[in-house]
Amino acid sequence: MDREIEQPQNEGREPKRVSRRDVLKMGAVGGIGLLLGATGLKGLSLLDEPKPASAKPAPAAGTIPFYGAHQGGIVTPMQDYVCMGAFDFTTTSLETVRKLFKQWTDASARIAAGEGVADESGNALVPPADTGETIGLLPVRTTLTFGLGASFFDDRFGLAGKRPKALADIPAFKRDELVPEWSHGDVIVQVCANDPQVAFHAIRNLARIARGKAVLRWMQQGYQRSGLADPKGATPRNLLGFKDGTNNPAVGDADVAGEIVWAKGADGAPWMDGGSYMAVRRIRMRIEVWDRTTLGEQEATFGRHRDSGAPLGQAGEFDKADYAKTGKNGKPIIPADSHMALASMGGKVKIHRRGYSYSNGIDLRTGQLDAGLLFICFNRDPREQFIPMQEKLAASDRLNEYIQHVGSGIYAVLPGVREGGYIGDTLL
Amino acid sequence: MDREIEQPQNEGREPKRVSRRDVLKMGAVGGIGLLLGATGLKGLSLLDEPKPASAKPAPAAGTIPFYGAHQGGIVTPMQDYVCMGAFDFTTTSLETVRKLFKQWTDASARIAAGEGVADESGNALVPPADTGETIGLLPVRTTLTFGLGASFFDDRFGLAGKRPKALADIPAFKRDELVPEWSHGDVIVQVCANDPQVAFHAIRNLARIARGKAVLRWMQQGYQRSGLADPKGATPRNLLGFKDGTNNPAVGDADVAGEIVWAKGADGAPWMDGGSYMAVRRIRMRIEVWDRTTLGEQEATFGRHRDSGAPLGQAGEFDKADYAKTGKNGKPIIPADSHMALASMGGKVKIHRRGYSYSNGIDLRTGQLDAGLLFICFNRDPREQFIPMQEKLAASDRLNEYIQHVGSGIYAVLPGVREGGYIGDTLL
Secondary structure: OOOOEEEHHHOOOOOEEEOOOHHHHHHOOOHHHHHHHOOOOOOOOOOOOOOEEEOOOOOOOOOOOEEEOOOOOOOOOOEEEEEEEEEEEOOOHHHHHHHHHHHHHHHHHHHHOOOOOOOOOOOOOOOOOOOOOOOOOOOOOOOEEEEEEEHHHOOOOOOOHHHOOOOOOOOOOOOOOOHHHHHOOOOOOEEEEOOOOHHHHOOOOOOOOOOOOEEEEEEEEEOOOOOOOOOOOOEOOOOOOOOOOOOOOOOOHHHHHHHOOOOOOOOOOHHHOOEEEEEEEEEOOOOOOOOOHHHHHHHHHOOOOOOOOOEEOOOOOOOOOOOOOOOOOOOEEEOOOOHHHHOOOHHOOOEEEEEEEEEEEEEOOEEEEEEEEEEEEOOOOOOOOOHHHHHHHHHHHHHHHHHHEEEEEEEEEEOOOOOOOOOOOOOO | OOOOOOOOOHHOOOOOOOOOOHHHHHHHHHHHHHHHHOOOOOOOOOOOOOOEEEOOOOOOOOOOOOOOOOOOOOOOOOEEEEEEEEEEEEOOOOHHHHHHHHHHHHHHHHHOOOOOOOOOOOOOOOOOOOOOOOOOOOOOOOEEEEEEHHHHHHHOOOOOHHHOOOOOOOOOOOOOOOOOOHOHHHHHHHEEOHHHHHHHHHHHHHHHHHOEEEEEEEEEEEEEEOOOOOOOOOOOOOOOEEEEOOOOOOOOOOHHHHHHOOOOOOOOHHHOOEEEEEEEEEEEEOHHHHHHOHHHHHHHHHEEEEOOEEEEOOOOOOEEEEEEEOOOOEEEOHHHHHHHHHHHHHHHOOOOOOEEEEEEEEEEEOEEEEEEEEEEEEOOOOOHHHHHHHHHHHHHHHHHEEEEEEEEEEEEEOOOOOOOOOOOOOOO
């Protein structure tokens, strides 16, 4: 295909092109507008020949190829929607698992390209190959990211000896109120896309392909503000109204990603070289309590000003936080137990956050909104990054009064799949 | 404000403009692209002065004003997302209800304009006026549509005598498996927008304003494919993979809307003049069963070809269905019990459908996907339109094997609010 593509393994390094043919394929002015509009290719005049826009991702409706050195959906600039599905195997045959991963690989590459999971025969006597709800839709930057949970390495498949040390069991953090049905799973699939129907379609069809081999354990969709509502792409706000992600490391830089995100495979799991570790936490927000809290307490809780996102005592969102600065009362302006102060970890420990808001209607037990953050982060080694950070937050974070961790999982996110290979082939 | 606006009460009649200043306000090329792209203003050259595009709605990120002869969100061309919230009053004071409706009116007008629900004082000692998650986001064609359930006319507020006859109790349809917690409510608010975070924000803030007066009874979000994924705006597909809405009446035509949608207030409820009646059905789809069904059975169930959306035996989506045409076996090509054949009601009964897909993760009781259709329709008099149609479908629809009606409500959707007035002022 000649469609302009985003190379997830090279993001932030290679200049990208919008091909003329692609623009023409979009057809009407409306299409061109969308193609350009939502990508932020602001230097591209509408009359010019298309030209490189440095370090810009694929168009908002375009394609991110499934195959590459790393999986997409990790350092890929965030799409607007997520559908996260965790599967448990019902088979105990490793050969069946291998076969499923091959089937999932083919289906995923097609989904990422905006196609159905397989060619349709048109035979009226058999079920369609694809469930059909995305027929005619553009690829909308869909990525599928596969990871293995700790339970995958139990005694079913004979792989206990291959479990990476970095795939550590998440300790029971203080205040955890975990629900098993919203946690863990043998395999996780994170689907991100700029359309929620497209993301849902992917998990649904992977579940369908897995019939008789694996079942969905949990599924959660999420969103952040769309590129349409925020064409300038400011830092998104969480459902507590605060900007979330300001201090994310610049993983578009390969050196930064290498330091923070990519597993090196050096700790006895060479098959994880080029993979990553993903922690997922379903964090329910006590919306109704938060909404009754004063602005001052809200800002002290995050350590930031709500409207500007600036660290307390500063003017701009990206101004450096001054944790030593004290106010008239002699206390630090940024409270030591604020979320930002604790999560900064003295600048020594970093993770790459990639979370989405979720809202599931009313919790019938309490009559309150079931809404919050599907926290997702990637790191090279959770024992050195996510776990110590979360331990610190769980112990002291002022935000804990307003949140509740109800789901949890940690997964070994596989290296990228080369064309002709399949998901997990370095392990299986 | 000079922002180009869509007049919901005049849609399909008045030519609309994109103001030059508005285009400039959008700033970058990206913004213009978005503005034009997602609206489908295909006749508008990028170099021309803006000029009228007949019968086109507001830009995808633009504003639909809250005030008007009719409420928005009824004949308004569909936005991409819905957040539907049903409230029950905890007060029994009509004066308190009136006060709440006035507060909701002010908040709704501001939300539709892309603003917070009230001006922020910046006072650190009080909670913020707005919950903040939409700060900086564009209005994205947000509409808020208020309706009253039958329970509003019980003995609490002394309004039993004002209940419109057309606000009939929905009969218990054959096969209904209704869950009370997903049905009814004193007041319904349908929020539609081209961004799900914006839609959620609206219901959340209305609930917050209602504290001590009303509580959320149920809330359900929904989506259809986004304008980004489908810039040409084809008929959306439901989660069974079929196009849904092909035969919707052209309510952009005021005569059609007058005949099908707008209540006349002639049946003893003059306060409903210019309002409408909304039926909401939460229709769960037995996804896993459907996905094992042959293409032939799927197409016979809907009466349409899956890929093209054409009536069986025809080539184009909008070709006329021929219910008399028989196949080699002497039977009608479009089965008499197909969804389309039954819902057509001999061409005599029409409703205006405006539904969204929903998916709520896994149903923990069954391990299956909790997904389906949030069916929403508007009609002038449900006794003559929605109810007889649904009775016929409930009795015989071949689709019933694959769906389950689990939520239900019918609501008197109030007339539009004139500036200076408030929601429900013709009744209260």
